[in-house]
Every structure is written in structure tokens, then in C-alpha cells.
Amino acid sequence: MNEISITETEISSKPIIIFSKATGNANNYRIPSVCYMENNRVLSVADERFFGCGDNPNRIDKVVRISNDNGESWGDQITAVREMGLSKNKSSAAIDASTLYDPSTDTVFLLYSHTPAGVGILNCKRTTGYFSGNKVLVSKNRKYEIRNNELFWNNRSIKIKVDSSGNISNGGNYKDGTSVFKEVPTSYLMLTKSHDGGQTWDVPICLNNSVKSPRWGFIGACPGSGIRLTRNSNAGRLVFPIYYGLNTFPLNLTFSCIFSDDGGINWSIGTPPEVKGRFPAKKPFIIPQRSWLSETQLCELENGDIQAFIRNHHPVKRVMCAKSTDGGLTFGKVFFHNDLPQPICQISALSFLHKGINMIAVLNPNSEIKREKGTIRLSIDGGKTFPYSKVLSEGDFAYSSIAYLGDGNLGILYEDNLSHNDIKFVKICPDDLLCNEGN
Numbered sequence: 128m129n130e131i132s133i134t135e136t137e138i139s140s141k142p143i144i145i146f147s148k149a150t151g152n153a154n155n156y157r158i159p160s161v162c163y164m165e166n167n168r169v170l171s172v173a174d175e176r177f178f179g180c181g182d183n184p185n186r187i188d189k190v191v192r193i194s195n196d197n198g199e200s201w202g203d204q205i206t207a208v209r210e211m212g213l214s215k216n217k218s219s220a221a222i223d224a225s226t227l228y229d230p231s232t233d234t235v236f237l238l239y240s241h242t243p244a245g246v247g248i249l250n251c252k253r254t255t256g257y258f259s260g261n262k263v264l265v266s267k268n269r270k271y272e273i274r275n276n277e278l279f280w281n282n283r284s285i286k287i288k289v290d291s292s293g294n295i296s297n298g299g300n301y302k303d304g305t306s307v308f309k310e311v312p313t314s315y316l317m318l319t320k321s322h323d324g325g326q327t328w329d330v331p332i333c334l335n336n337s338v339k340s341p342r343w344g345f346i347g348a349c350p351g352s353g354i355r356l357t358r359n360s361n362a363g364r365l366v367f368p369i370y371y372g373l374n375t376f377p378l379n380l381t382f383s384c385i386f387s388d389d390g391g392i393n394w395s396i397g398t399p400p401e402v403k404g405r406f407p408a409k410k411p412f413i414i415p416q417r418s419w420l421s422e423t424q425l426c427e428l429e430n431g432d433i434q435a436f437i438r439n440h441h442p443v444k445r446v447m448c449a450k451s452t453d454g455g456l457t458f459g460k461v462f463f464h465n466d467l468p469q470p471i472c473q474i475s476a477l478s479f480l481h482k483g484i485n486m487i488a489v490l491n492p493n494s495e496i497k498r499e500k501g502t503i504r505l506s507i508d509g510g511k512t513f514p515y516s517k518v519l520s521e522g523d524f525a526y527s528s529i530a531y532l533g534d535g536n537l538g539i540l541y542e543d544n545l546s547h548n549d550i551k552f553v554k555i556c557p558d559d560l561l562c563n564e565g566n
Contacts, residue, residue: 140554143201145192145540146173147549151204152188155180156550158350159540162226163530164235169194170325171540172207172224172237173550178215180547183247186210186218189239193325197534198554207237207328208319211293211303217244219293219302219310221317225367227353232390234320237328238367240347241317243310244303251344253375255335256311262333264289264301264308271308278308291330316346316369320391338369338385338396345372349382349423351475351528358431361454364388368423368435369396379414382423382437384455400435400449400458417441420461426478426510429485434510436476436489437461438469444495446474448510466504466513470494472525475539479531481557488537488557489513490527498525501541505560515560519543519553 146156155176162170170193177186189208192201212218225238242251256263261272261279271278271285278287287308288296299306316339319331339346346369353367365387373379381399404418405411422438433455437447446467449458467474467489474491487510493502501524504513520543527541536554543551 142551142553144549145171145201145552146175146190146204150192151175151190153177155547156190157542157547158223158526159528159542159550160224160226160351161528161530161538161540161552162228162235162352163532163538164228164324165230165233165533167195167197167533168324169198169530169532169538170226170228170235171201171550171552172226173540174222174224175206176547177212178218183220183222183242184216184218184245185220186212186215187220187222189221189224189237191325197532197536198538198552205326207321207325208239208317208331209292210241211300212244213303217304219243223348223350225348225351225353227355227365227367229355229365229390231363232322233324234322234391235325236318236320236353236365236367236391238316238318238348238353238369240345241315241331241333243301243312246312246314248314248345248347248372248378249376250312251346251372251375252311252313253342253344254311254313255339255341256313256315257333257336260336263311265311266308314345314347316348318391318394334385334394337394339371343371343373344375345378347371349421350473350526351422351424352477352530354425354427354433354478356427356431356433356454358427358429361388361431364454365391366425366433366455368425370421370423373414377414377416378419380419380421381414382420382435384425384433384451386455397451397456398458401460403460420447422473424474424476425455426476426487428478428509434487436464436467436474438471438473440471444468444470446489446491464510467491468493468495470497470499472498473527475527475529477529477531477537479537481531481535485509486557487513488529488560490519490529490539490541492524493518498545499523501527501543503529503537503539503555503560505557507561514564517555517560517563519555
């Protein structure tokens with residue numbers, strides 16, 4: 128593995144490259160997600176982007192690497208979700224990963240957004256892409272339903288088969304646009320899971336029927352992690368933050384949580400928090416850009432509440448927060464956290480118990496202007512203040528993800544160059560952060 132030198136004034140350990148051309152199949156890797164799976168196992172996930180580092184449209188696969196020793200060494204890269212296509216605008220995508228581990232079933236979940244060839248966040252049609260619970264394909268202005276891997280039109284089979292990879296029996300693939308049958312051009316919230324620590328993955332299922340309104344265009348996972356609640360009446364609930372566009376243009380972005388109380392079999396969606404400037408407050412149709420909410424991370428507090436840390440577009444340039452007292456079903460009004468500057472970028476956040484102390488770690492670019500100076504901050508008062516901090520990278524810094532490992536360290540997967548040709552991993556001891564008050 129590659130080691131990158133880094134000065135001891137920034138961090139005490141040496142980062143290693145987890146995803147790059149040397150480990151995989153493409154030149155560009157983005158959107159890290161790291162997940163601790165008990166018994167010293169760590170899962171790292173990334174977007175493998177084939178035609179440049181940009182978002183969709185692009186061919187984007189989901190790739191993983193696994194460590195069995197708390198991140199000291201890593202296995203070979205595995206493709207968890209494989210998309211299709213031979214060029215940027217004629218490829219499907221599996222973009223933006225969020226992972227969640229459920230120790231009660233030894234299952235790791237991977238949430239992401241799938242888009243067909245040619246589709247990105249700005250041109251998703253306002254629809255679920257489903258009819259009567261069945262996925263819809265279109266051809267020559269006709270809509271066809273996939274029922275039991277066979278195409279139906281007007282409730283009659285047309286004797287054409289469709290497999291789980293999108294291949295059509297009369298030729299081509301509906302995902303990459305090579306078939307006369309196409310996916311409805313929208314985004315699909317997808318979930319796959321692994322029962323063997325990330326070595327193999329189930330066929331992904333689409334959650335649009337359960338959680339997406341037909342009035343929304345874009346829907347996506349919030350990059351990073353979901354959480355499993357451990358306290359009060361909602362103990363055992365699985366919760367992922369997601370964000371979505373209430374319109375196509377302008378996007379009118381907001382976030383909510385999806386949650387499962389039966390181990391990830393069925394999923395429901397909560398409601399977004401109230402934001403000043405939206406009108407009316409409950410079901411707004413006036414949503415100025417300064418009130419947009421997007422990529423969010425969640426922390427369970429000591430009393431069982433959830434605190435959300437929210438990327439936003441407000442000129443104050445501070446991370447927004449909101450609290451839920453009902454396990455993610457609803458959130459109170461958002462507020463700015465003065466300790467957490469942000470230049471409009473994803474934030475990673477994690478609550479964890481270290482040596483009997485409940486802590487929250489937050490990592491993001493420490494700038495109001497650009498994506499730079501990645502700084503990890505630590506709170507020991509439930510996220511009210513973040514007096515302890517340490518610089519992870521002085522230069523470029525974008526997305527990141529944090530996990531609390533079995534050896535008592537924080538494992539961090541992160542992007543520290545805007546060419547996005549690799550993703551790195553490093554370990555930090557929370558005790559070291561407690562020695563850096565006010566940095």
C-alpha cells in the first residue's frame with residue numbers, strides 16, 4: 128500500500144491510499160464511506176468513476192475494500208454494484224454511498240442513487256419510475272411494466288424477458304441506453320446489503336415505491352453513514368438521511384430520514400425540518416436557495432435524540448443542525464452551529480462512546496470560501512460545543528467519512544485532492560484530539 132508523508136504537526140499517523148487506479152479499474156474515485164462491522168472488520172466504499180471525476184451522467188460503480196485488522200491492511204477491491212456503459216453520456220450510475228451496519232443480524236447496508244444513461248441531478252423527471260408497484264420502461268411513447276422479469280403492456284405480456292442486470296432478451300440493455308426500452312429518466316434510491324462483511328452483495332432493491340413522492344425529481348443518499356439507534360423506545364431502528372429535489376429546476380433541495388423497524392425489510396420516510404424563509408412552513412412551495420438542505424449526517428445523543436449536521440446554501444457559511452426527539456420521524460427548526468464553518472460541502476459526523484465518555488466527531492473543510500483545510504473537531508457535551516480540533520490536511524479537502532474502530536481509534540476515509548484520483552484512510556486516537564483544545 129502507498130504511504131503519504133504528512134507532518135507530525137497535522138496528525139500523528141500516516142495515511143494510506145485505499146482507492147486509486149492502482150487498486151481498481153478507473154482513474155477517478157469519489158465519495159468515501161467507511162463502516163465498522165465488529166470483530167475488527169472495517170468496510171470502505173467509494174464511487175469508481177470511469178469517464179472523469181464528475182457526477183452523473185457518468186459510469187459510476189460502487190466498489191469496496193475490507194480490512195480485518197482495524198484498517199492496518201486491506202483486501203483487494205470488490206465491485207459491489209456494477210453499472211453499464213462505454214461513454215460518459217451513455218452510461219448508468221450508482222452514485223453516493225451511505226453505509227450502515229446492524230450487529231443484530233451481522234448485515235451491512237449500502238444505500239445509493241441509481242440514474243439511467245444521460246441522467247443527472249438536474250434533469251431527473253418528477254416521478255417514481257414505477258406503476259402499481261412495478262418498474263416502468265418506455266419505448267416509442269409506450270409504457271411497459273416489468274412483472275416477474277417479463278415486459279407487459281396494457282396488462283398483456285409481450286414475451287420479452289428482462290434480467291436483473293438490465294439486459295433485454297431482444298437485444299441491448301435498458302440501463303445504458305442500448306435497448307429500444309429505456310428506464311424512466313429519473314433517480315432511483317437503491318439499497319443492497321451484505322451478510323458476509325462485504326465480500327458479496329445482494330441484488331439491489333429500489334425504495335422509490337416506499338419513500339419517493341411522484342412530485343420529486345432527484346432523490347439520493349446522503350454520503351457517509353446511516354445509524355442504528357440504541358436508546359429508548361426506538362432502539363434497533365435503522366435510519367438513513369436522504370435528500371431530494373422538491374422540483375426539477377430550481378431543485379429546491381431538502382432532507383429527511385428514511386427508517387426501518389424490522390431489520391431493513393420495510394422502509395418509511397419522515398418529514399424535513401422547518402427552515403426560515405420557506406413558505407408556508409409545513410408544506411412549502413416557496414423555497415429560496417438560502418434555505419436548501421442537502422447532504423446530512425446523523426448522531427444519536429446520550430438521551431436518545433438525533434442531531435443532524437446539514438450541508439446548506441445559506442450565506443452565513445455555517446453547518447446547520449436540527450434535532451429529532453422521535454427517532455428521525457420529525458425534526459425541529461434548523462439552527463446554525465457557530466463552531467462549524469463550511470464552504471458548502473459535505474460534513475461527516477459520528478457519535479461514539481470512548482473510555483466511558485460520549486463524544487461527537489465532526490470533519491469538514493475549515494473554510495467559508497473553498498474546500499480546503501480538512502479539520503476534525505470533537506465535542507464531549509453532546510454537540511453543543513467543539514473545543515477540540517486537529518488539522519487533517521492543510522490543502523484541498525472535500526468529502527469524508529468517520530467510523531469508531533475496535534482498537535479505540537477513529538478511522539477516517541477522505542478526499543484530499545480535487546483531481547479526485549484517490550481516496551485515503553487514516554486513524555486518529557480521540558485522546559490526541561483532547562490534547563488540542565482551541566486549535
